[in-house]
Amino acid sequence: MVADVVAPAPAARPQIRIEGAVKSFGGHVVVDVDELVLGDRPIEGLIGPNGAGKTTLMRMIMHSIPLDRGSVTLRPVDGPEVALSKLPADQMARHGVVKSNQVITDFDKLTILDSLLLASTEHRYEQPYRVFSEELVFERYGSEIARYLDYFGFTDARALALSAGEKKLLDIIRCLLVKPSFLMLDEPTAGLPGELTEKVMATIREIAAAGTAVVIVEHDLNVIWSLCDEVHFMAEGKVVLHGDPQSIREHRTVVEKYLGEGHV
Amino acid sequence: MDFLARALLIGLTDHAPLVLAAIGFALLYRLTGLINVAYAETITLGAYFGMWANTSFGLNFYTVLIPAAVMAGLVSVATYLFVFRPARRRYVGVLELIIISFGLSIFLRHGLQFVFGYPERFFNVPPPETIFVAGGGVTSFRLVALLSVAALSLALYWIIQRTRLGLQIRALASDEDLARVSGIRPLAVTVLIWFIAGVAGGLAGAFYGVGASVSPLLGWRQFLAIFLVVLVGGAWGIGGVIAVGVATGIALAAMALQFDQALYGQLVLIVAFIAILKWRGRRLTEQAKV
Amino acid sequence: MLDWLDAFLITGLFEVVMIAGLGLLLHLQLGLARIANFGVVGFWGVGMYTFGVLYVKVDWPFGDPWQFLACAAAATLVAGLAGALVGWLISDLDIDGVLVVTLGFATAVQIVATTEADWTGGAFGLGGLGFPYDIGTVKENEFVWLMITGLLVAAILFYVWRVHRSPYGRLLIATGGNEPLARSLGKPTFRTKLWLFVVTSAAMGLLGAMEAVMVRYLDVGHIGISITLAAIVGLVLGGTARVWGAVVGTVLTVGLFDIVIRTYLPLPREWYSQALPVMREVLFGLALILVLLFRPLGLLGDMRRDQLMRKLHGR
Numbered sequence: 001m002v003a004d005v006v007a008p009a010p011a012a013r014p015q016i017r018i019e020g021a022v023k024s025f026g027g028h029v030v031v032d033v034d035e036l037v038l039g040d041r042p043i044e045g046l047i048g049p050n051g052a053g054k055t056t057l058m059r060m061i062m063h064s065i066p067l068d069r070g071s072v073t074l075r076p077v078d079g080p081e082v083a084l085s086k087l088p089a090d091q092m093a094r095h096g097v098v099k100s101n102q103v104i105t106d107f108d109k110l111t112i113l114d115s116l117l118l119a120s121t122e123h124r125y126e127q128p129y130r131v132f133s134e135e136l137v138f139e140r141y142g143s144e145i146a147r148y149l150d151y152f153g154f155t156d157a158r159a160l161a162l163s164a165g166e167k168k169l170l171d172i173i174r175c176l177l178v179k180p181s182f183l184m185l186d187e188p189t190a191g192l193p194g195e196l197t198e199k200v201m202a203t204i205r206e207i208a209a210a211g212t213a214v215v216i217v218e219h220d221l222n223v224i225w226s227l228c229d230e231v232h233f234m235a236e237g238k239v240v241l242h243g244d245p246q247s248i249r250e251h252r253t254v255v256e257k258y259l260g261e262g263h264v
Numbered sequence: 265m266d267f268l269a270r271a272l273l274i275g276l277t278d279h280a281p282l283v284l285a286a287i288g289f290a291l292l293y294r295l296t297g298l299i300n301v302a303y304a305e306t307i308t309l310g311a312y313f314g315m316w317a318n319t320s321f322g323l324n325f326y327t328v329l330i331p332a333a334v335m336a337g338l339v340s341v342a343t344y345l346f347v348f349r350p351a352r353r354r355y356v357g358v359l360e361l362i363i364i365s366f367g368l369s370i371f372l373r374h375g376l377q378f379v380f381g382y383p384e385r386f387f388n389v390p391p392p393e394t395i396f397v398a399g400g401g402v403t404s405f406r407l408v409a410l411l412s413v414a415a416l417s418l419a420l421y422w423i424i425q426r427t428r429l430g431l432q433i434r435a436l437a438s439d440e441d442l443a444r445v446s447g448i449r450p451l452a453v454t455v456l457i458w459f460i461a462g463v464a465g466g467l468a469g470a471f472y473g474v475g476a477s478v479s480p481l482l483g484w485r486q487f488l489a490i491f492l493v494v495l496v497g498g499a500w501g502i503g504g505v506i507a508v509g510v511a512t513g514i515a516l517a518a519m520a521l522q523f524d525q526a527l528y529g530q531l532v533l534i535v536a537f538i539a540i541l542k543w544r545g546r547r548l549t550e551q552a553k554v
Numbered sequence: 555m556l557d558w559l560d561a562f563l564i565t566g567l568f569e570v571v572m573i574a575g576l577g578l579l580l581h582l583q584l585g586l587a588r589i590a591n592f593g594v595v596g597f598w599g600v601g602m603y604t605f606g607v608l609y610v611k612v613d614w615p616f617g618d619p620w621q622f623l624a625c626a627a628a629a630t631l632v633a634g635l636a637g638a639l640v641g642w643l644i645s646d647l648d649i650d651g652v653l654v655v656t657l658g659f660a661t662a663v664q665i666v667a668t669t670e671a672d673w674t675g676g677a678f679g680l681g682g683l684g685f686p687y688d689i690g691t692v693k694e695n696e697f698v699w700l701m702i703t704g705l706l707v708a709a710i711l712f713y714v715w716r717v718h719r720s721p722y723g724r725l726l727i728a729t730g731g732n733e734p735l736a737r738s739l740g741k742p743t744f745r746t747k748l749w750l751f752v753v754t755s756a757a758m759g760l761l762g763a764m765e766a767v768m769v770r771y772l773d774v775g776h777i778g779i780s781i782t783l784a785a786i787v788g789l790v791l792g793g794t795a796r797v798w799g800a801v802v803g804t805v806l807t808v809g810l811f812d813i814v815i816r817t818y819l820p821l822p823r824e825w826y827s828q829a830l831p832v833m834r835e836v837l838f839g840l841a842l843i844l845v846l847l848f849r850p851l852g853l854l855g856d857m858r859r860d861q862l863m864r865k866l867h868g869r
Contacts, residue, residue: 064738088737089738090736094740098739105735106735107727107728107731107735108731109727109795111863113863113867114859115728117724118728118736118739119739121724126721126722126746128722128750130722131716131717131719133720133721133722134720137721138866158864160860175739178740299653354847356846357850359584360846362590363790363842364842364843366783366842367843367846368839368843369839370779370835370839370842371835371843374833374839382832488657488661491654491657492658495650527668530665531669534661538643542647545646
């Protein structure tokens with residue numbers, strides 16, 4: 001069983017506040033969140049049965065799905081609040097808000113190394129007149145990229161990513177290379193073998209300890225129980241429960257609606 | 265006679281084929297998801313087929329409409345069967361499909377000159393009577409064009425929105441697999457869509473051709489206006505295409521009366537429609553799939 | 555001097571060089587960023603007419619070559635501004651929107667060139683242009699101009715080659731391949747596309763100015779869709795995704811047709827006025843269809859980033 005959570009160093013973390021966010025598809029309400037604050041604790045989990053609206057909620061935060069109503073605000077560690085729902089998508093990353101994807105997405109013409117260099121490279125190196133900056137960029141970001149590649153066991157980064165697992169990892173590493181202050185991970189370990197799952201979890205712990213707020217949607221509840229400091233339980237588009245993993249996994253509603261007897 | 269009435273009269277009669285052509289293009293665009301640049305040549309060929317039937321067999325203009333429409337429809341079906349269907353089966357990308365249709369457009373536009381000759385051709389029809397409507401003169405052809413376009417447009421609208429066939433067409437457009445399961449034969453229905461679109465384009469071409477001359481660029485000159493009408497009006501369905509097409513015709517006529525150069529009207533049209541598309545595009549911007 | 559050189563050959567080679575240059579620029583838009591620009595001729599025409607009108611209608615206080623340089627710079631600038639406008643318009647539109655905007659732009663350029671006849675000469679044409687130097691016969695002047703334009707296109711080729719080997723090229727490929735993903739990684743793709751259009755359109759405008767000097771007489775028929783077609787066919791046949799695609803493709807299309815067939819095949823004389831130009835377009839259109847159906851990536855095939863990365867950051 002999980003022991004009492006040791007209070008982490010009170011590092012300031014950015015928060016995302018979701019207020020009155022509603023999304024419906026064809027008259028069917030998929031997400032209806034009155035108020036939800038993410039980022040209170042270093043690593044938070046978002047769980048719930050299929051169709052509870054977890055992925056939709058995350059995509060609403062990134063507004064790759066537009067809100068019907070409501071607002072999403074980022075409260076950074078320093079500086080004024082930012083209304084994320086009014087921001088163009090490319091500005092999100094510059095405010096440190098990044099999300100990995102549930103469905104496998106990749107740049108199909110770019111190699112693994114390309115894809116990671118792209119994520120690391122600051123935009124000022126990508127101007128039309130800077131056609132001689134490749135070496136500079138590689139020198140600057142190459143070692144960090146190599147560290148991740150070695151850690152996750154990529155053998156040939158100069159090739160195209162082929163397997164679903166490679167693409168999934170690539171998606172996560174890309175997010176890490178953007179240096180997020182608020183990282184959302186949508187099923188980061190789905191489809192990964194056990195040892196890689198462990199490595200992803202270790203990495204998540206590491207960056208959370210370094211001050212990044214992490215929110216995870218995950219079906220593998222072992223990942224949630226062992227990683228998260230707080231868990232939000234969603235059902236039918238609403239966030240119905242909050243609490244530490246211990247209390248959530250013992251809560252009657254959760255057990256009945258989601259876990260079933262066998263899980264406890 | 266006041267300006268507005270004249271603009272209305274000329275706009276409706278002169279630019280009636282625009283509406284018809286736009287409906288045909290919109291059918292393909294909305295129902296098969298394809299931007300078919302070669303649709304311009306369906307229009308051109310309609311004019312050529314009509315002219316050919318008219319000058320070779322001495323048929324009068326109204327009879328000529330039937331072979332013109334049918335043959336343009338068949339060409340349209342042929343382009344589907346020999347170009348676009350194989351392309352779809354080879355999973356050619358959307359962007360490449362547009363380039364293919366562009367190539368087909370060029371191919372037909374120039375290829376037809378080897379069949380029909382290089383010089384401009386003309387319909388051989390008796391000079392039309394001038395009929396006075398609402399205080400303004402209008403030729404009988406144009407009046408017929410307006411009436412037939414109106415009738416055809418309504419008929420197409422009715423077929424698509426109200427009949428069983430239209431239901432099948434719309435079902436196919438929204439979800440091919442589901443349509444297949446529900447017993448719709450995709451190939452037959454798709455061929456029919458291409459045929460109807462070709463008929464609409466061919467008739468529009470015949471009307472354009474009899475009003476002036478028949479030349480290889482006949483359809484291409486109208487293509488941009490048709491495309492703009494469909495992109496802007498298509499957001500409100502076939503009804504929107506008809507409404508925007510009619511409005512465009514009237515606006516073009518009004519501007520032709522106002523400006524000393526008819527081309528300025530086209531310029532204004534291009535600018536205005538692109539502004540609308542841009543304004544609309546900005547609001548849809550971030551609905552991306554990440 | 556230059557007796558060995560056929561005058562037709564110079565014109566044919568110039569055409570090849572010109573279309574290859576446009577194809578290379580189109581490659582950045584279509585091959586990397588996946589933006590189908592059907593208005594290539596519009597930017598080229600803006601440069602051509604800006605140059606022509608300034609060169610002929612303005613009373614310059616200095617002569618050639620400064621007059622040429624000033625006008626060519628202005629042509630480049632105006633085409634770049636047109637690129638900024640079109641780039642902004644299309645930055646957040648989908649493929650349909652891009653098609654209609656670029657086509658609309660090319661049509662608008664043609665309309666303005668026709669209607670503003672006081673400036674452009676309209677359908678009648680605009681004469682009074684010439685080479686910014688005079689070294690003897692027309693043929694020699696044309697030959698030198700061919701060389702200069704060749705150098706310019708070689709510079710464009712070098713730039714394109716460098717773009718493939720730079721973070722900028724990577725960003726373009728990412729934008730074309732998966733724009734939403736690139737945006738979620740913080741890449742301002744709209745601005746990227748806008749600047750891509752500024753740069754490539756400015757270069758197209760400069761090429762237009764070079765063409766104006768070569769033909770020495772501008773008329774509206776010159777800025778028709780067949781220029782766009784030639785650039786697209788060349789690029790698609792060679793390979794949209796490859797650096798050398800436009801060059802290889804243009805040599806095989808424009809080169810083969812305008813040099814080999816037109817100049818060296820024993821064809822009946824009466825074909826030259828109508829049959830040949832029409833046949834050229836028929837073949838180009840057919841080539842476009844067949845290549846995209848049977849070998850969509852062109853003769854050179856797909857871009858090989860894996861090979862490139864091994865070369866650049868080899869292990």
